[in-house]
Amino acid sequence: xxxxxxxxxxxxxxxxxxxxxxxxNQTTFAKKISVHQHEQNSLFVMTSGLRSVRDxxxxxxxxxxxxxxxxxxKLYKAVNALAxxxxxxxxxxxxxxxxxxxxxNLHAIVGGQLRDDPEHKLYxxxxxxxxxxxxxxxxxxxxxxxxxxxxxxHRVVTPDSTTEFALKAGFISFDATRLSxxxxxxxxxxxxxxxxxxxxxxxxxxxxEFAGISxxxxxxxxxxxxxIDGQWINKVRGDGDKQQ
Numbered sequence: 049x050x051x052x053x054x055x056x057x058x059x060x061x062x063x064x065x066x067x068x069x070x071x072x073n074q075t076t077f078a079k080k081i082s083v084h085q086h087e088q089n090s091l092f093v094m095t096s097g098l099r100s101v102r103d104x105x106x107x108x109x110x111x112x113x114x115x116x117x118x119x120x121x122k123l124y125k126a127v128n129a130l131a132x133x134x135x136x137x138x139x140x141x142x143x144x145x146x147x148x149x150x151x152x153n154l155h156a157i158v159g160g161q162l163r164d165d166p167e168h169k170l171y172x173x174x175x176x177x178x179x180x181x182x183x184x185x186x187x188x189x190x191x192x193x194x195x196x197x198x199x200x201x202h203r204v205v206t207p208d209s210t211t212e213f214a215l216k217a218g219f220i221s222f223d224a225t226r227l228s229x230x231x232x233x234x235x236x237x238x239x240x241x242x243x244x245x246x247x248x249x250x251x252x253x254x255x256x257e258f259a260g261i262s263x264x265x266x267x268x269x270x271x272x273x274x275x276i277d278g279q280w281i282n283k284v285r286g287d288g289d290k291q292q
């Protein structure tokens with residue numbers, strides 16, 4: 049499984065992706081963020097799904113970017129080009145994969161800003177090749193293992209969140225997922241793009257670099273639960289233990 053998160057705030061884009069790949073009882077590691085930068089064109093792609101489908105679709109997409117006479121000037125056009133290559137791979141491989149009992153299940157998060165985009169953009173691309181764009185109501189997308197980390201983000205992340213706050217919330221979302229499943233884990237790749245910068249910074253982090261942060265937020269949750277008013281519990285506790 050995979051954990052990939054894209055967040056759009058008013059001033060930045062954030063990407064967080066784990067690197068763990070689990071196949072049966074074997075675990076390997078591979079980068080799940082692909083960055084493409086050239087002059088005033090910056091975009092990234094994060095994927096979740098069959099590795100073979102991902103590699104083939106991105107190889108075709110890289111070829112399109114290299115061979116096009118006129119570079120894409122808006123990000124949605126690049127997303128359409130990736131969608132076209134995803135459909136191409138589906139036409140070539142989907143039937144044989146399904147006959148082998150495998151789902152054609154590639155999802156992608158695409159973010160960035162091309163030269164004619166008025167602001168940075170964030171898209172979620174589905175296996176069928178259709179896509180949706182982030183909005184004020186949905187400032188983030190998660191693909192892969194989505195159930196454990198999404199509730200945290202729904203509570204705290206908004207378009208007005210600062211980059212620092214969004215990064216912290218994103219890590220906590222990842223950490224909640226990591227603690228709840230054995231197929232998502234360190235190291236993680238973290239990407240930051242600031243609006244109109246046309247430059248993406250990517251850094252890899254190991255588990256020991258976040259050990260203190262993970263411990264701090266875990267202790268904070270325990271303290272917060274203890275601080276919650278528990279008078280209502282008396283109605284259901286009866287003569288049981290006193291409030292802790």
